[in-house]
Amino acid sequence: MVRTEEFVEVDWIKRWAQYAPDSIAIDSVDQEVTLSYGVLYEKVNAMAAFLQQHHEVEAGDRVAVLAMNRYEYIVLFFALQKLRAILLPLNYRLAAPELEYQLQDAI
DSSP states (O other), rough: OOOOOOOOOHHHHHHHHHOOTSSSEEEEETTTTEEEEHHHHHHHHHHHHHHHHHHOTTTOEEEEEEOOOOOOHHHHHHHHHHTTEEEEEEEESSSSHHHHHHHHOOO
């Protein structure tokens, strides 16, 4: 028996921004940044719009990211999720041939 289930999209950042907009979502001691769910939701929407308008990112696209651990990475993750694109995280500690292999393997 084959079951076909409808995809249910849940925007958790939006939901938390509605329920508890002033609650802390991100507290980055290293970067001295604290973001509430309301602010995080605004940043996610702005990033999603930027990616869509300036880089034409759409559902199913793969977006490789070579970055250190920063709060912006979380914003990017949720923006890509909103666009139904796929995040391809790359480890900045890898050598160029290893990064190249990962990129080629993701195509």
